[in-house]
Every structure is written in C-alpha cells, then in structure tokens.
Amino acid sequence: MxxxxxxxxxxxxxxxxxxxxxxxxxxxxxxxxxxxxxxxxxxxxxxxxxxxxxxxxxxxxxxxxxxxxxxxxxxxxxxxxxxxxxxxxxxGFEVPYYNRGLILYRLGYFDEALEDFKKVLDLNPGFQDATLSLKQTILDKEEKQRRNIENNF
The missing domain is CATH 1.25.40.10 (Tetratricopeptide repeat domain)
Structure with missing residues (x-):
C-alpha cells in the first residue's frame, strides 16, 4: 500500500x-x-x-x-x-532562498534580501545569479541610504 x-x-x-x-x-x-x-x-x-x-x-x-x-x-x-x-x-535547498530574496529585493527589504542571498552562497558558492543579486542589493541599499541622508538635509 x-x-x-x-x-x-x-x-x-x-x-x-x-x-x-x-x-x-x-x-x-x-x-x-x-x-x-x-x-x-x-x-x-x-x-x-x-x-x-x-x-x-x-x-x-x-x-x-x-x-x-x-x-x-x-x-x-x-x-x-x-x-x-x-x-x-x-x-539545504538554495533555490527557495534565492527566490524569496528576489521578492524581498523587489519590495525594498534589502537587509532581508541580503540574508537570503548570502545563505544561497553559503549553500552553493557557484550560484552566479545569487552573486549578482547580492552585489546589486548592496548597491541599491547604499543608494537608498545615500538618498535618505540627502533628503534629511
């Protein structure tokens, strides 16, 4: 059965x-x-x-x-x-971390997206899309922080 x-x-x-x-x-x-x-x-x-x-x-x-x-x-x-x-x-399945990270990134939750992309790369260091997404998330987070600083002055 x-x-x-x-x-x-x-x-x-x-x-x-x-x-x-x-x-x-x-x-x-x-x-x-x-x-x-x-x-x-x-x-x-x-x-x-x-x-x-x-x-x-x-x-x-x-x-x-x-x-x-x-x-x-x-x-x-x-x-x-x-x-x-x-x-x-x-x-240990890296793909859902990557997919969730993409959504978090699109929604502007950069810190959470960074965590997911880092986890992907811990599990699979050769995951190229995660490497690119991690780099882009870092850049966009820095840009957002820069804009926030400029807007406060």
Whole structure:
C-alpha cells in the first residue's frame, strides 16, 4: 500500500512539473497543491516514513515551484510563504532562498534580501545569479541610504 501511495505522489509531482515546464501554470499549481495536501495528510497520519508519499526533496520542490507560479502572478507574499515552507522542509535547498530574496529585493527589504542571498552562497558558492543579486542589493541599499541622508538635509 505505501509503495502504491508513493507512486501516486510521484505521479502527481511529475505531472505538476510537466505542466510547469510547459507554462501551464493553473494546472501545475493545482497539482502542486494536491501533492502538498497529500503530504500534509500523510504527515498527520504518522509522518512521512520511508516509502511514504512524500520525500523532503519532492515536497520542497512542490512548495518552491508553486511559489514561482504565485510570483509570476505577482502574489509576492503568498509566494514568499511557499518559499519559506520549502526552506522549512529542506533547509539545504538554495533555490527557495534565492527566490524569496528576489521578492524581498523587489519590495525594498534589502537587509532581508541580503540574508537570503548570502545563505544561497553559503549553500552553493557557484550560484552566479545569487552573486549578482547580492552585489546589486548592496548597491541599491547604499543608494537608498545615500538618498535618505540627502533628503534629511
């Protein structure tokens, strides 16, 4: 039974990923949500044991990718919630830190964005987009501070 349930979960996740890659975001989001719900139900029944429906990698990917769909819709706070959930499930997964950092940057929360980009680079020093984003965030934070000083005089 557990093996069959595990295959079901993997099939849902694979279908969600296929829709995501085709840009069929409504379908992908529904499937990612179903997978996340299935994982939550499995956890409440007794935890995600080996051979259960959900792996930490699969669940973190589902949260991260659902967050991406919400990001594309400009639902930034909901997307950040999903990225944070992905991080909670799998703290060593650098992608949701990067994605959350991008939103924090866009919203002007430079200190928080810096922390996320630094964490990405702690986990994966070769993550070039995170290196560039970290540098840009530092520059923009300094510019904002300079403007604030000028405006106070």
């Amino acid at each position: 557990a093996g069959q349930e595990g295959q079901e979960g993997q099939a849902i996740l694979a279908a969600a990923q296929a829709h995501f890659e085709k840009g069929e975001y409504a379908e992908a989001e529904a499937l990612y949500s179903a997978y996340i719900l299935q994982c939550a139900c499995a956890a409440s029944v007794g935890g995600a044991a080996p051979g259960s429906k959900c792996s930490p990698e699969g669940l973190a990917t589902a949260y991260n990718n659902r967050g991406q769909i919400k990001y594309f819709r400009v639902d930034f706070y909901e997307a950040m919630d999903d990225y944070t959930s992905a991080i909670e499930v799998r703290p």
